[in-house]
Amino acid sequence: MIDIRTVTKSYGPKVAVRDLSLHVPAGELFAFLGPNGAGKTTTIKMLCGLLFPTTGSVSVGGFDLRTDGDHARALVSYVPDQPFLYEKLTGREFLQFTADLYAMPAPRAADKIDEVIELFHLDEFVDDLTERYSHGMRQRTVFAAALVHEPKLLIADEPTVGLDPKSIRELKLLLRKLAAGGMTIFLSTHTLDIAQELADRIGILDRGTLLGCGTMDDLRRQANQDGSLEDLFMKITEETPETTETTPVTA
Secondary structure, three states: OEEEEEEEEEEOOEEEEEEEEEEEOOOOEEEEEOOOOOOHHHHHHHHOOOOOOOEEEEEEOOEEOOOOHHHHHOOEEEEOOOOOOOOOOEHHHHHHHHHHHOOOOHHHHHHHHHHHHHHOOOOOOOOOEHHHOOHHHHHHHHHHHHHOOOOOEEEEEOOOOOOOHHHHHHHHHHHHHHHHOOOEEEEEOOOHHHHHHHOOEEEEEEOOEEEEEEOHHHHHHHHOOOOOHHHHHHHHHHOOOOOOOOOOOEO
C-alpha cells in the first residue's frame, strides 16, 4: 500500500529525510517512531501529497503522489495531532462536508455518517457547533470524519492525545479491527507502549535516517538486547551520534 523508494527531502541545505526506503503492505499496522525533528512530519506530508520528495518517489496504492496524486489522495485519510474543525459547523455538518469532498453518493454518505457517529459515541454533541467541543470531542470527531469515505490508508499522528483511558482503549481496539479488515494504518506516536502493543512492525527514524525497522524480535536482534520498545528505542537512537555517518535501513 505504501511504497517509499530512496526518498530524500531537503529544505535548502537542511536534509530532513535521507535516502528513505519503506514498504508497508495492505492490512499492516505500522508504527513510525522517532525523536522530535527526526523527519516524521516531513515523511507524513509526503505520504499525504502535501510535499514532494527532492529525490526518489512516494506511492500509495500503486499511484505516485507526484504524477497521479488525485488517485493516491483519494485512498488516504490523515488524522493530525492537533485536530482541526470548522468551528461554525456542527459535528454532523463537518462529517457531511467530508463526505461531499470525496463525492460520496448521498445514501451511502448518510449511512456512513450514522455509522461513525455510533462508532465514536458522538450522539450527545454531534449537533452542537464544534467551537464548543473539548479536545477529546474534537479528536473523536476528526477520527470519525477520517473514516467516512472508507480510506485504504489511515495516517494517524499522535491519535491518543487528549483522549480519556476508555476512549484510548476503544481506539486501540478499533485500529486493530481496521487493520484486520485490510486497512493500512500508519501510526506516528511518542507513546512507545501503545506502539509496542499494537504494531505489526515498527520503524525508528532519527535525523532523517531509518535506523531500524521490523517486528519487536527484529529490533531486539538489531539492538542485541531483550527488553521493551523503550529500551530498544533508546539503544538504537543513542548508538547513532550526530557526528557518525549512518547506514539507512531498507524495509
